[in-house]
Amino acid sequence: MSTNRPFVLSIAGFDPSAGAGVLADIKTFEQHQVYGFAINTANTIQTENEFVSIQWTALDFVLQSIETLFKAYEIKVVKIGIVPSLDYLKSIVFLMKKLSPKTQIVWDTVLKSTTEFDFLRIENQKDLVAVLNELELITPNYYEILKLDSKEKSVENITEKLSKNCAVLLKGGHHPTEIGTDYLHTSNQFFRLESKNGKTHQKHGSGCVLSAAITANLALDQELLTACKNAKSYTENFLLSNPTQLGNHYV
Helix, strand or coil: CCCCCCEEEEEEEECCCCCCHHHHHHHHHHHCCCEEEEEEEEEEEECCCCEEEEEECCHHHHHHHHHHHHHHCCEEEEEECCCCCHHHHHHHHHHHHHHCCCCEEEECCCCECCCCCECCCCCCHHHHHHHHCCCCEECCCHHHHHHCCCCCCCHHHHHHHHCCCCEEEECCCCCCCCCCCEEEECCCCEEEECCCCCCCCCCCCHHHHHHHHHHHHHHCCCCHHHHHHHHHHHHHHHHHCCCCCCCCCCC
16 A cells, blocks of 8 residues: 555546546656556456447446545546546546545546537536536537537536536647637636647647546645646647657656
């Protein structure tokens, strides 16, 4: 058992290319010197360029894994990635909060793969709000946040509404006018996080890396804004690491 590193947990999919999902999260955790656990929500067949197939992990199996880890370790922060349904997500979140109310949860709202494979559709807004009330942060991009409220067409209105339940880091990778500029919205204010380098290379799994870095920073007792700023810097280094779709991790 680690005696000098906080424990964090990734609950996400297994990507055999190791660009995204739990493998990318564990790489990020290790670079931040936190001890990372992982639970697979799915096994996928994919490369950094092609998504072929997915096999979801049974919910009971995931819940038993969560119970086992939470009974053995004091897990400070959890990052959640792909899930097949809102009910699945709700069961995971509510169990963790029952087992450890103080554990912070970051949800990387991966609703669709870069190859247009749909993972999750939001059909019950009340259930979504119930889940958001238990979270520290969600990290949607401009496409994903529109899918979190199908009745609302304005990104600004959706962000304002959701941030009343938990903090929202609106990622700027798909921003229509300010590429690379993120906005952190809390219940009563927002912060503009500008990119330090506009010449980064696109990477498979960059959203996973960002949310995992935030998770690690929160576990290191950084307050939310600082955690997001430092995670953005780490992710930009990841994006600059080479010109391919698969990035290298380093601090």
